[in-house]
Amino acid sequence: MRKVPIERLQEWSKLGHRTVLGETLVMLGADYPEMVTVTADLTPTARLTGFKEAYPDRFYDVGIAEQNMIDFTAGLAVEGIRPFAVGLAAIVPMRPAEQMRVALGYMNLNATVVGIEAGVRFGPLGNTHYAMDDIAVVRAIPNFTIVSPSDPLQVHKALYAAAEYDGPIYMRLTGGPGFPIMYPEDFDFQIGKAIEYRKGSEVAFISNGALLGEAVAAAEILQTKGISVRVIDMHTVKPLDTVMLDKVFSENKLIVTIEEHSPIGGLGGAVAEYKAGFSGTPKQVFASLGDKFQKLGDHAFLMKENGLTASGLAALAEENL
């Protein structure tokens, strides 16, 4: 297995997913000569300056034009180049949704679209900059794989996995400064294969993105009350790891899906759609941003408002047991 930069984890945790992205793209540039980075005027924001300086001939800024960014990316991919297109999660899957459908999805191209600052990470910038529906938009497009990594090292490993993956990927990045380290050592990461992070028999928390830390903390709160909680890191929303879900359906009594996204069309929706095919499965409740636009506030405020904290998740589970 390729050696991962464990020595960077503390810094990556401190600085958040953008730094992991920027540094990992530079590493990918060294390891994959056919790999390029495309953006739409987001170079400093997405921490792409390092890549731009290291590989000026493999870095393309198409200007503030996200639709063209996706089609340009598709044109590169058609010809065998490996593009990583980087944009804001609030803008990129939604505005060029049609380009993602007809160019990347329909032609099933090997390209990765990275959405940074997903969910309500942009807090004070307001609702125009919140990505609460990005997974829903992409999930409806055939051929797309959707990955929402849960910690700094997983972001790094997911980007590496994307560089060798067949078909288009939407990589949804959450986890700002203070991004919890959930994997302090190297671990087995495969797109489409969920990780049983914690064993437990009653409640099953199925989470993705940076909320894994809150999910584990909530499980510990419940443990003190004698409630056994399994925690599943469902980093890949599409395709779902149905083998893992089948285990949960047969072994747990309550499912709580946990995501920084709308309850419609995201991880919770995907689990519910799969679950609908079976009788006698556990009840599912949704911890999410709700089907609503948000109040203005910083990220911590919005997480608390929506119950996406350890205590909020624990309370939700307890109420529904």
Next chain:
Amino acid sequence: MDKKITIESIEREAAVMRRHVIEMGYAAGGRGAHFGPALSSIEIVASLFFKVMNHNPLEPTMTERDRFIQSKGHACLSYYAALVETGYITKDQMYTFKGDGSFLSGHPSRNMRYGIEISSGSLGNGFAIAGGMAKAAKIKKEKHKVYCLVGDGECNEGIIWEAAMNGAKSKLDNLIAIVDRNGVQLAGKTKDIMDVDLEALWKAVGWEVLIVKEGNDTASILKALEKMKNSQSGKPHVIIANTTKGKGVSFMEDSISWHARPLNKEDYEQAVSELENA
């Protein structure tokens, strides 16, 4: 392609392609076809496939082939007719156009076995993808060109201009767009729907622009294509070709209603008669 190709031989191929357009469109029955925009673009597509482009039907994925992107994908019948006449598609396959299970959809679907480079027809996107393909050729230091057929109505799309700006910025001098300016779009004349000065717009975004007054005249369009192919301007190139919608079939010419519709037996027979006696 073969050096013995002459303007007259391309004109003969164009005439056969027009017949193929009518045959395929008639075979589609009540499903209809976009006759007008296919017929306006025949000389452009014929000149590309029979003279200008380097390609080989026996090796559709040949690295050094020139790429053809039909961004105005609704006009696919002119593309399919060229693929039939150059040997990518058989005549039997041609008659499956728009049929259940056929690979010849009403807008092109990527299929490299039959020389179809990309899926197009969602307007503007083919042109923007062509920009990425031209950039890829630059990255890989390949010498081929990317030819992209765009509609004049299609130039209403914002992404055309996003991609055009980026093409100029990226100095994609291996990208040659041809605007099939037939003056008619789905719901009316282009001057009534969105009256713009295309020449000024393309120049403003930094492209080398050439106007062809008679875009259905093979000699004129061929001359323009060869000129742009050999241009040393360092800019991406666009040929704005004035054409006639529905060219070659009297009742389809300059007609809004023949942009797309089914062809009945009586009209089919008249169209065939006109094309045979042309």
